[in-house]
Amino acid sequence: MNMPKNGLKREPRLACALTLVLALLLPLGLAHAAAPVQEKVQLTAPETVARGDAFVAEVVSAEPMEGATFFWRGKRHAVAAREVRDVAGAAPVWRAELMLPAPLGEKAQSLSLGACAGKECKQPEATRKVGLYDRKRPVQRLTVDKKYVAPPPEEAARIRRDREKVAAALAQRLPERQWELPLDRPVPGTVSSLFGLKRVFNGEPRGMHRGLDLRGAQGSPIRACADGVVALVDDLYFSGNAVYINHGDGVFTSYLHMSKPLVKPGEHVKRGQVIGLVGATGRVTGPHLHLGLVVQGESVDPQPLLAPAEQVKPAPAAGGEKK
CATH class of the missing domain: 2.60.40.10 (Immunoglobulins)
Incomplete structure (x- = not known):
């Protein structure tokens, strides 16, 4: 049988060339198809x-x-x-x-x-x-004046106005952020009641504890957790003497049950500045500070964001009040 000269060699060479081209192009195509979208930020x-x-x-x-x-x-x-x-x-x-x-x-x-x-x-x-x-949230049972468990009807209007005042304060906005982490501890005392506790007052279940209670002697200083502008100072039915501070970008701290506030609405305060004195006003069982943290309109736990207690130096009582 007559065959073209070198015919047996040309076809394998061509096949090898095609195989090589496919081997080079196919992975490139697959890599291009599988490449993740690059995020701009x-x-x-x-x-x-x-x-x-x-x-x-x-x-x-x-x-x-x-x-x-x-x-x-x-x-x-x-x-x-x-x-x-x-x-x-x-x-x-x-x-x-x-x-x-x-x-x-x-x-x-x-x-x-x-x-x-x-x-x-x-x-x-x-x-x-x-x-x-979820974190484990235990139950806390407390005994308080009965008027704070079932408020008298004549206090209903005041309680409603209190809520409106707090809502208006939390709606305020600052042009720039003024907080830095960790937040300063407002008092050196240890925690007496955790955030998120399920509260029972005088045997009757109530809502969760939306703040962090810190131990403090009557009249001891309370310091601002961060720079900010005072958004509210008022005597509220449940919270007693209260101060709310706007730290910008939707972050607020609140300091409740004071014996005496030492700042005014609109005042600019610095981190560590004394803003009031520990007391036992409002619904309490004794002197302490209820520290609240509100972020984008939601109450959250301040404790994970606070500086360790050992970094806080106890300060002398201010205002001449007795401990």
Whole structure:
């Protein structure tokens, strides 16, 4: 049989060439198809958060940005960004941080957190899942004056006005954030009642404890947890003499049951400044400070964000009141 000269060699060479081309092109095509979408900004947040706690989310961009917008629990929160250099001589980056709540009543097992560069953006450029878990919340039984368990009818209007005053104070906004973590401890005393306790007053179940009770002697100084502006000073039916401070970006602290407030609404206060004296006004069993932390309209546990107790130096009583 006659065959073309070198015919047996050409076909294998051609096959080898085609195989080589496919071997080079196919992985490139697969790699291109599987490549993840590049996020325009870097978004960081804890993987899990306890219900009742707050956490800080952060957006970092290598490109200049005026601010960032965070998307959490169906709401948008726009905050300013700041230019920082993590290492001397390094290129600057732009960073925006926001404190966010994981409320006690949230039923979901995880929530989506989104963010984008800019204060006016409408859609997230980066997303993360934040898992939620429960802490054990024990029951606390207390005996108080019966008027604080079943308030007299004539006090109903006052209680309603108190709630309206607090709501109006918490609706105030500051143009920029003034808090830094950890927050200063307002008194050196240890914890007497945890946040989230299930309260029973005079044998009757009531709502959860929405603050942190810290031990303190009558008349001892109470200090601001961070810089801010005083949003409310008033004598409230349940809270007694109370001071609320706005720290910006939706973060407020409240200081309840004071014997005497020492600041006025609208006053700018500095971290560590004495703002009042420990007392036993309102619904209490004795002198102490009820510290509240409200983040984006939700009461959360202040304790994880406070400086350790050993870092606080006890201060002398102010105002000449006896301990």
